[in-house]
Amino acid sequence: MTERVSGLQNAIHIQDISKAFKKKQVIKPLSLQIERESIYGLLGPSGCGKTTLIKMIVGMMKCDAGEITVLGKRVPDASLLAEIGYMAQSDALYTELTGRQNLEFFAKLYGMSKSEQKMRIEYAAEIVQLSNDLDVSVFAYSGGMKRRLSLAIALIQNPKILILDEPTVGIDPLLKQSVWKELERLKKEEQKTILITTHVMDEAERCDQIGMLREGQIIASGTPVELKTQYNAITFDEVFLKIGGGF
Ligand SMILES: Nc1ncnc2c1ncn2[C@@H]1O[C@H](COP(=O)(O)OP(=O)(O)OP(=O)(O)O)[C@@H](O)[C@H]1O
Numbered sequence: 001m002t003e004r005v006s007g008l009q010n011a012i013h014i015q016d017i018s019k020a021f022k023k024k025q026v027i028k029p030l031s032l033q034i035e036r037e038s039i040y041g042l043l044g045p046s047g048c049g050k051t052t053l054i055k056m057i058v059g060m061m062k063c064d065a066g067e068i069t070v071l072g073k074r075v076p077d078a079s080l081l082a083e084i085g086y087m088a089q090s091d092a093l094y095t096e097l098t099g100r101q102n103l104e105f106f107a108k109l110y111g112m113s114k115s116e117q118k119m120r121i122e123y124a125a126e127i128v129q130l131s132n133d134l135d136v137s138v139f140a141y142s143g144g145m146k147r148r149l150s151l152a153i154a155l156i157q158n159p160k161i162l163i164l165d166e167p168t169v170g171i172d173p174l175l176k177q178s179v180w181k182e183l184e185r186l187k188k189e190e191q192k193t194i195l196i197t198t199h200v201m202d203e204a205e206r207c208d209q210i211g212m213l214r215e216g217q218i219i220a221s222g223t224p225v226e227l228k229t230q231y232n233a234i235t236f237d238e239v240f241l242k243i244g245g246g247f
Pocket residue numbers: 021026044045046047048049050051052053089
């Protein structure tokens with residue numbers, strides 16, 4: 001009963017999920033709760049299972065055991081597609097189309113009216129500073145511009161939950177700051193819940209909660225301050241080193 005209630009209160013509720021590829025156990029039985037209106041940072045070394053975990057939350061991959069509830073609905077649920085803005089690690093873009101046409105394609109998928117499309121495209125392009133490049137074909141975009149367009153696509157339908165897999169890789173420090181300001185604004189003013197994976201320590205410090213994943217298990221979790229206190233560390237880099245390095 002308690003689990004069901006907390007499953008409704010949390011934006012994301014993960015109960016004892018596991019996943020293996022052939023004989024390799026990539027996610028060990030893992031439980032995790034992500035509160036509504038918070039930024040949750042998932043950290044861990046390459047290959048520890050971050051993307052696998054995210055794909056199961058988004059409903060793109062089935063877990064072998066356990067259950068995932070998003071906004072009170074058990075995954076997979078088609079109605080969640082519009083509620084989750086997902087930015088994958090590798091860009092899934094139509095390179096022969098312009099940035100604007102890519103955004104229009106996704107806006108149409110979500111059934112937006114013409115005026116709504118225009119408004120959301122303007123907003124999303126401005127956030128990632130692509131407004132002046134929207135009519136250029138994506139094949140002429142740099143790697144960083146493609147990442148920014150992918151982030152704009154994740155924002156396009158005004159989802160309640162943003163799930164962003166290393167969104168700031170290849171983005172310059174100034175734009176990174178403004179992306180983070182917008183994520184914090186979205187949380188505070190628009191009550192969004194954000195799950196983000198990162199390798200960058202100053203980004204980890206900006207999250208409300210952190211989960212450190214290693215070999216498919218959460219080995220430490222808490223607020224950045226709690227983790228620093230627990231590991232008697234002054235900086236977040238130190239927390240990682242004390243947990244055993246390798247991040
Ligand atoms: N479809 C798949 N088939 C087989 N093995 C897979 C598959 N997807 C992921 N893996 C394996 O599962 C493990 C975890 O991969 P995952 O992509 O989740 O890691 P990650 O933490 O996101 O890594 P990175 O930070 O490098 O992106 C890796 O050993 C990977 O090779």
